[in-house]
Amino acid sequence: MSNAFARSAALSRISPSATIAITQKARDLRAAGRKDILSLSIGEPDFDTPGHVCEAACAAIAAGSTRYPPVSGVPVLKEAVAAKFARDNGLHYAVNQIVVSAGAKQVIANAMIATLNAGDEVLIPAPYWVSYPQLTQLCGATPVFVSTSAADGFLPQPEALDAAITPKTRWLILNSPNNPSGAVLDRASIAALGEVLRRHPHVWILTDDIYEHLIYTDDPYRTLAQVCPDLADRTLTVNGVSKAYAMTGWRVGFAGGPAPLIKAMELVQSQLTGGASSIAQFAAAAALNGPQDFVSESRASFRTRRDKVIDALRAIPGIECATPDGAFYAFPSCTEFLGRSTANGTVLHTDEHFVRELLETAGVAVVHGSAFGSPGQFRVSYAASQDVLDEACRRLQQFCSSLR
Ligand SMILES: Cc1ncc(COP(=O)(O)O)c(C=O)c1O
Missing domain, CATH: 3.90.1150.10 (Aspartate Aminotransferase, domain 1)
Structure with a gap:
């Protein structure tokens, strides 16, 4: 051999x-x-990274917060995440509806590993962040692309979404502001997509809101679970500290969503990493709870x-x-x-x-x-x-x- x-x-x-x-x-x-x-x-x-965030990490080390953290995140960060979702997005998650991971990337990977089977389809509007189709394929599922055009501002159109949904569709991934196009879904565009999704109750929605704070429109930021609260029980709202607080290297991301999904993601995480770095989690809590200048x-x-x-x-x-x-x-x-x-x-x-x-x-x-x-x-x-x-x-x- x-x-x-x-x-x-x-x-x-x-x-x-x-x-x-x-x-x-x-x-x-x-x-x-x-x-x-x-x-x-x-x-x-x-x-x-802002100074007070770095200081919080040093303080966590000095206080001996250097041991294995709880798999789903340290309580102080999960509370900060719950407060952030309430403050910025009008979303009210209980602590068992929140999970913290080593970056939004790991949140998304956990969600896919926890839910996808061979033959499942994941709808991904194109252009897309490169990891969505790759993670889908790693799980043996099939990425199905929903094309958008410069003429439509690179925003997914409701008819195109409707046409792409099949009985095998498991997830739709929405990313606003979008990497790479910078396109932002406004309230009306989200509501129009929500109309389609209501007709297809088997489709779950993952919104990747990692660029939430980097938006240059006069309208406030909106995410799907907020615009369509009736879809929140099949929506995973993903976010993190990487882009908003210049913390890409700290590797902290988080999500809010239905408790059974969060529990399944926690199980995946317990076997893959055991959770995000405890020190970085205290730093992320300081970023979310501290001054937002x-x-x-x-x-x-x-x-x-x-x-x-x-x-x-x-x-x-x-x-x-x-x-x-x-x-x-x-x-x-x-x-x-x-x-x-x-x-x-x-x-x-x-x-x-x-x-x-x-x-x-x-x-x-x-x-x-x-x-x-x-x-x-x-x-x-x-x-x-x-x-x-x-x-x-x-x-x-x-x-x-x-x-x-
Ligand atoms: C759309 C999108 N989602 C997620 C991520 C990853 O974020 P994190 O650093 O929290 O893993 C990136 C990073 O480039 C991104 O562009």
Whole structure:
């Protein structure tokens, strides 16, 4: 018998994240001496975690809160999460309806492992965050994409949702503000989707609200369980501290939802990780319970950068870009340049070729839209300094105008 390494069937159904691959490629180029590489490919705030949050972590260590935490989360954080859902979303979850995990990513993975069987379908509006289809496939289920268009503001349309639902549909995943498009579902759009979902009681809804606080509209943020309270008993509301409090590395996410689902997710977590880091959980409680100025300051900073980046992108002949209402991504189209050649004769057949050549010749790392199920676009993260953004847009303009 061969002793060669063999991957499991489950693993062979998934592939590495394109976002991480491009960010790594940018790092490799830098390490190889290309000091001019500008990375606009990463999905995290460029701020430091607020000081009082870091202090809460130090205090937790000093107080000896360094042992195994309860699987579903330390009580002080679960209470802070319940208060956050009530304050921001008008949602009232009991503590047995809340679970804390190592990031929103683990919350979503737990929910899928706890519920999906082979042959089940998960509806995912495209463009989508790369992990939704991958986690679905890891569980042996099938991602079914609901396409959206730039003309509809990249928002899932009720008719398209209705047409995609089958008896095998287990979940619909909604992500607003959306990564990568920045699209935000307003109350009316959520209500229209809710109308469809009411006709299909077997479909559960997972709302990924991780970018909740990064929204630039005048309307307040809305999530489905709040707009359609009658659907709350089959909705998992997912959120976390990564994006709102610049805490990506602390790995704390959480969810509120029906108690039986939360209990099932807790069981999964008890065998996978045993729960999120106790120290990080005390820090997350301080973030949720403490002063919220950081949130409004970072929102204002991202908004300024968004406006400048969108203006700069739109000034490039051939680039079209909608104004995203949330998150920290612009999602312009590059279809105008496909079929053209670079100065060294490479033909750009796809958005992937476009971003690869942009990185290699102009030193700007962005992510191709096909990685998010939206070919012909590319994602620009504007969570970078204004100087970097200005220089990246200048190089992008130069690159585009050099294509023949
Ligand atoms: C839409 C979306 N959901 C979830 C996550 C993961 O969040 P966390 O850091 O809490 O795992 C990300 C991170 O990029 C994201 O873009």
